[in-house]
Amino acid sequence: MATITKERMALTGNEAVAYVMRQINPDVCAAYPITPATEVMQIFASYVADGLVNTELVTVESEHSAMSATIGAAAAGARAMTATSSQGLALMWEMLYIASGLRLPIVMPMVNRTLSAPINIHCDHSDSMGARDAGWITIFSENSQELYDNIIQAVRIAEHPEVQLPVMVTYDGFIISHAMEPVEVYSDEDIQAFIGEYKPMYSLLDVDHPITVGALDFTDYYFEHKRSQAEAMNNAIPKIEEVARDFERKFGKRYGLFEAYRTDDAELVIVVLGSTAGTTKAVIDDIRQKGVKAGMVKLRVFRPFPAKQIADALANVKAVAVLDRSEGMAGTGGPVYAEVRSALYDCENRPAVIDYIYGLGGRDITLSHITSVYNDLDSIARSGKRPYLCVNYLGVRE
Amino acid sequence: MAKLTEIRWHGRGGQGAKTAALLFGEAVLGQGKYMQAFPEYGPERMGAPVQSFNRISDEPITLHCHVTSPQVVVVLDPTLIGNVDVTQGLPNDGIIIINTEQPPSKFREMLHLNGQKVYTVDASRIARETIGRDIPNTPMMGALVKVTGLLDFQEMLKDTRKKLEKKFRSKPEIIEGNIKAIERAYNEVKGG
Numbered sequence: 026m027a028t029i030t031k032e033r034m035a036l037t038g039n040e041a042v043a044y045v046m047r048q049i050n051p052d053v054c055a056a057y058p059i060t061p062a063t064e065v066m067q068i069f070a071s072y073v074a075d076g077l078v079n080t081e082l083v084t085v086e087s088e089h090s091a092m093s094a095t096i097g098a099a100a101a102g103a104r105a106m107t108a109t110s111s112q113g114l115a116l117m118w119e120m121l122y123i124a125s126g127l128r129l130p131i132v133m134p135m136v137n138r139t140l141s142a143p144i145n146i147h148c149d150h151s152d153s154m155g156a157r158d159a160g161w162i163t164i165f166s167e168n169s170q171e172l173y174d175n176i177i178q179a180v181r182i183a184e185h186p187e188v189q190l191p192v193m194v195t196y197d198g199f200i201i202s203h204a205m206e207p208v209e210v211y212s213d214e215d216i217q218a219f220i221g222e223y224k225p226m227y228s229l230l231d232v233d234h235p236i237t238v239g240a241l242d243f244t245d246y247y248f249e250h251k252r253s254q255a256e257a258m259n260n261a262i263p264k265i266e267e268v269a270r271d272f273e274r275k276f277g278k279r280y281g282l283f284e285a286y287r288t289d290d291a292e293l294v295i296v297v298l299g300s301t302a303g304t305t306k307a308v309i310d311d312i313r314q315k316g317v318k319a320g321m322v323k324l325r326v327f328r329p330f331p332a333k334q335i336a337d338a339l340a341n342v343k344a345v346a347v348l349d350r351s352e353g354m355a356g357t358g359g360p361v362y363a364e365v366r367s368a369l370y371d372c373e374n375r376p377a378v379i380d381y382i383y384g385l386g387g388r389d390i391t392l393s394h395i396t397s398v399y400n401d402l403d404s405i406a407r408s409g410k411r412p413y414l415c416v417n418y419l420g421v422r423e
Numbered sequence: 424m425a426k427l428t429e430i431r432w433h434g435r436g437g438q439g440a441k442t443a444a445l446l447f448g449e450a451v452l453g454q455g456k457y458m459q460a461f462p463e464y465g466p467e468r469m470g471a472p473v474q475s476f477n478r479i480s481d482e483p484i485t486l487h488c489h490v491t492s493p494q495v496v497v498v499l500d501p502t503l504i505g506n507v508d509v510t511q512g513l514p515n516d517g518i519i520i521i522n523t524e525q526p527p528s529k530f531r532e533m534l535h536l537n538g539q540k541v542y543t544v545d546a547s548r549i550a551r552e553t554i555g556r557d558i559p560n561t562p563m564m565g566a567l568v569k570v571t572g573l574l575d576f577q578e579m580l581k582d583t584r585k586k587l588e589k590k591f592r593s594k595p596e597i598i599e600g601n602i603k604a605i606e607r608a609y610n611e612v613k614g615g
Contacts, residue, residue: 035449035458061464146464168487200487204461205448303485389489 029276030212038201041169041208042134043068045176046106047078048216051132052223053098053105055083055091059113060146061198062136066108088113092120099129100238102228104180106131110198111138114152118159124191125160126254127238130183131191133161134176137299137350138198139386147387148198150298150350153327154360160254162192162261163328165298167284169206172196174278175325177211180220181268187260189226197300199387211276219275258329265326282331284323285338287313291320293402294339294376296365297348298324301383301390305348308395319399324361332368339369343406344377346398348419350384358382358416377411383419394420428573429490430477433509434499437469439560443499444475446583447564451477453582454574457484472507479573497567498522499546499559510534520566520612522546522559527614542570542614549607554600561601562608569609576609 036044042065046054054073056066073082081103083094091107098105109117114135124131139149153163162182166172172194179192196202227236242250262282269280284302287309288294295305302323309319322338339345347366349359357363362380369375381398384390398419405412430447434440441462448460462475476490492512501523503509510519515538521530527541534541544566546559554561564583568574580602587598 033452035445035452035460168485197487199461199464203464204459204487205445206459206484207452207457300487303487306485391488391491392486 029215031209033207033209035205036169036208036210037064037203037205038169038172038196039064039136039203040068041173042108042176042196043072044210045173045216046134047072048211048213049104049106049176049180049220050078050217051080051106052103053081053083053095055085055094055098055105055107057085057088057091057107057109057113059088059110061138061202062108062110062113062134064202065134065136088116089120092117092124095131095133096120096124096127096129099124099131100127100228101230102225104184104223105129106133108134108136110136111140111146111152114156115140118156121156121159121161121191123239126250128189128254128257129191130189132176132179132183133191133193134172135193135195136198136202137195145386146198148200148300148350149385149387150195151352151385153193153195154351154353156193157328157360160190160258161328162188162190162258162265162326164192164194164326165324166194166196166201167300167302167323169196169201169204169208170278171280171325172201173208173210174272174276174280177216177219178265178268178272178280181271182261182265184223185264185268186226188257188264190254190257190261195299200300215275219272261329262326262331280325282326282334283338284321284325286321286323288320288322288338288342290318292318292343292406293399294320294322294342294345295348295395295398296322296324296335296339296345296361298327298361299350301348301350301395304390304392305395308392308399311392312396312399317399317403327361330364330368332364335365336368336372339365339376340372340374342376344379344402345369346402347378347380348398349380349382352382352385357414362416377405379405379412379415379417381417381419385421388420390420426480427484427486428477428479428495428571429493430479430495430497430567431490431493432475432477432497432499433503433507434473434475434560435469435503436471436473438499439558440473440475440499443497443560443563444477446561446586447477447567449586450564450574450579450582451479454578456481459484459486472503494518495520495567495571497563499563501525504530504533510536510539513539515539518542518570520544520563520570522563524548540615542566542612544608544612546604546608549604549611553604553607554597562604565605565607565609566612569612580605
């Protein structure tokens with residue numbers, strides 16, 4: 026590993042995002058405020074005002090316009106970013122599909138916050154899960170360090186010639202966005218060297234090589250374009266791993282499609298995303314001392330969904346609990362449960378898989394909640410049975 | 424898990440409870456320890472009761488749940504006592520530090536304590552006399568370090584000065600005032 030400069034700073038999640046955006050120095054950023062993501066663009070705008078970046082900051086009148094401006098800039102060949110949360114992401118919905126359909130390598134930090142109604146500004150994953158079919162690569166972060174590292178990697182993933190897709194990097198509202206933690210930051214030079222100069226594959230402004238963007242595409246070619254977009258999503262899995270290997274070589278931190286925590290001999294495993302993974306680790310360390318063979322799979326990459334890799338990781342486990350921080354209103358449990366259960370369906374020795382909806386609207390998830398999940402898994406493992414479509418609610422009053 | 428210390432700050436909107444937790448968090452990081460600092464977000468109004476939190480450890484902290492049984496409680500505004508359950512979750516060997524002109528004995532009975540230690544310091548007066556305004560959060564950091572011994576005091580002063588110098592380059596009186604306030608609260612806090 027080459028020598029690189031690192032400095033430990035005390036940063037909130039939002040500060041870490043603004044800081045790394047300054048280091049990335051994108052060509053264009055569109056800004057529209059929404060709690061709890063507002064600080065990102067507020068801080069970044071001060072970098073623009075202070076001349077610390079060369080970014081063209083576009084202040085727009087809505088999130089729909091923010092994504093539209095980002096799409097326009099990216100189609101013109103710019104490295105373009107924006108940030109949002111919750112209702113903001115919901116308002117972008119139409120444009121999210123256009124960003125991915127046009128294969129634009131936009132990077133967007135996204136603060137996980139619940140959706141109205143009832144109105145609530147706190148964390149759950151309803152917003153990002155609502156965008157799960159929009160064709161964006163979606164990466165979840167446990168803490169501010171992962172968030173910082175994920176955004177750096179997202180630039181390389183999005184711009185990879187065999188991927189060319191937008192990437193959303195999510196982090197939990199308030200729990201991470203407004204909490205200060207130590208973050209090891211790298212030098213501007215090292216980050217620039219890692220992401221490299223952006224050379225767009227296609228650019229509207231390249232008049233010597235004129236292209237059409239957003240053309241009518243009916244029964245003749247629409248299907249083929251969607252097929253190739255799906256192929257780009259499939260390609261993303263090895264490319265995300267490739268970028269992670271490069272990242273580890275340069276910065277010394279290892280990332281994968283997911284983090285398997287103490288799963289080597291684990292019999293009872295929780296699958297979880299985001300900040301709750303950290304609390305789960307503390308529970309595992311505690312109950313392991315009492316002889317419980319507990320482990321965790323923390324999903325980092327949710328889109329594309331690494332089904333085969335997840336199935337391999339859970340192959341020898343007795344019972345699995347998925348923690349879903351959103352209620353998909355499907356009548357069949359949360360969206361992560363559906364994915365994990367589906368990933369295991371073709372496996373011969375598949376474990377029991379149960380679901381817990383938790384933490385909606387920012388409801389706290391405590392050590393004892395998570396301990397109770399492992400207790401439930403233990404009972405199921407001992408029974409040797411596989412309960413059918415077992416969906417539970419954790420920490421709700423009924 | 425390594426020894427983890429959790430702190431809850433009680434204040435009123437505008438008093439700097441959030442800033443206190445963030446400043447203290449930075450001071451903790453300055454001494455090579457691990458920390459978290461975060462506020463509780465609710466309806467934010469001037470004067471409404473608010474809370475903020477710190478976690479401190481020699482090892483990385485992965486917890487992302489609420490702080491429910493802190494070992495230390497810091498009360499920035501004594502008028503909260505009786506209106507807010509400031510001792511909620513405080514273990515019997517816990518510590519409560521109150522910004523008040525009253526002696527600790529006054530609160531031992533009022534708070535129905537079971538062995539928890541009470542310390543008091545008139546941080547508001549110290550702030551008025553040193554900074555010129557009633558901002559009790561920085562002096563309370565001095566009292567907190569004295570009572571808990573969580574940090575090296577001289578190191579913390581040096582580190583805080585550096586942070587303030589960055590923020591208030593053009594206002595040296597604010598830097599000196601804050602440093603003096605922290606020192607005075609460190610020396611004047613009493614109880615046990």
